[in-house]
Amino acid sequence: MGVFLHGNSIRNIESKNQSTRITEFLLLGLTDNSTSQLILFVFFLVVYLITVLGNCLMIITITLSSTLHSPMYFFLCILSVVDICYTTSTVPKLLMDFLSEVKRISFMGCVAQLYSFISFGGIECILLAVMAGDRYVAICVPLRYTEIMSWKLCMLLVSICWVIGLLNSLAHTIFTFRLPFCKSHSINHFFCDIPPLLALSCADTTANEVVVYTAGGSVIVGSFLMTLISYIFIVTTIVKIKTVSGRLKAFSTCASHLTVVILYFGTIVFTYIRPTSTYSLDQDRVVPVLYGIMTPMLNPVIYSFRNKEVQGSIQKIFRKNSVIC
Known part of the structure; x- marks a missing residue:
């Protein structure tokens, strides 16, 4: 028994030592x-x-336009x-790797x-739920909108x-990088993400899965449920509107947001909220492209460029600049 424990201790020490020797990873892309x-x-x-320019244009337009x-x-x-x-x-790292032979x-x-990546992904999840709540107040209790949605x-x-x-x-970061990475230092992904990093560990990743399901699941599923509940009330209110034009106008204010919510939350849940044994890293590394790269590009178009108020404000800003020039 003593020899068995001693052997396990040696293997654990070797695994930890090998983990500490890792100074870099290789991204397979x-x-x-x-x-x-x-x-x-x-x-x-x-x-x-397009993502940077489109979102910067949105920030500038909203900041400069008092309407x-x-x-x-x-x-x-x-x-x-x-x-x-x-x-x-x-x-940016992905672009560099496309031009590099070795992706370190x-x-x-x-x-x-x-x-x-996890920080801004989580912030976006919760922010989408907050925006759904804002649309709920605007459509379901419009007379109290200004009172409820105060700047404070x-x-x-x-x-x-x-x-x-x-x-x-x-x-997530603490629990992921406390693991010993002794299987390999090649990450089967185009960036450092939780599932491919867990696949490199020779230690038990049960605790990490628990963190993903509890902490991550609370943020993702909680935000999605809040958004879903808001839209249930919104749809119920829209159905009660007597005129067709009124229903279309009310629905147009939230249809784009709902489209992004389904795309964003659907792909995130598919990636994170499922057992590690079901991961297919060769396939799953493509999924983050949808919610981590394509959605940020589409958001300005879906949310705002189809909005007449935003279009009008952008035109006014360009007219002022052309007059000044």
């Missing part, structure tokens, strides 16, 4: 084909530029900030990337989004 990498480089570069200084556009402005940070946590990332760089409450809600998102990510 999305593809090994050089031609495909060049095509994907151009594609993701365009997507990233957009309302809770709904305040949340949209915060969403644009989060989307820029969210996509920046992965895409330092250990601390991997820690920072995981923390940033808006600032408090945004602060809660950031605090919960950052703390949730901190828990």
Whole structure:
């Protein structure tokens, strides 16, 4: 028995020593084909530029236009900030890797990337739920909208989004990088994410799965349920509107948001809220492209560029600049 315990202790020490020797990881990326990498480089570069420029335009427009200084556009402005940070946590490194033969990332760089990606992803989850609540108040109790959605409450809600998102990510990061990585240092992904990192560990990852299901699940599922409940009340109220034009107008204010919610939450739940044994890393590394890269690009278009108030404000800003020039 003593020899058995002694053998286990030696293996544990060796595993820990091997983990401490890891100073960098290798990212396997999305593809090994050089031609495909060049095509994907151009594609993701365009997507990233559209994301940054589109969200920056939203921030500038909402900030400069006094007609957009309302809770709904305040949340949209915060969403644009989060989307820029969210996509920046992965895409610049991905673009560099497309042009590199060996796709390295330092250990601390991997820690920072995981923390940033999970943080802004969590913040966006909660913020989407807050925006659904804002639409509920605007449609279901419009006469009390200004009274309920005060600036003090808006600032408090945004602060809660950031605090919960950052703390949730901190828990995941600590539990992930406390593990010994002794199987390999090659991450079967294009960025440092929880599932592929857990696959590299030679230790029991049960505690990590519990953290994913409790902390992560609370943020993701909790935000989704809050959003779903808000839309149940919204749809119930819209159905009661007598005129067709009134129903269409009310529905148009939340249809785009609901589309993004389904896309965003659906892919996140598919990635994280399921047993590790069901992961298929070769397939699952493509899914984060939807919610981590494509959704931040689509948000300005879906939420705002189809909005007449935003379009009018953008036109006014460009007219003023053209007159000045």
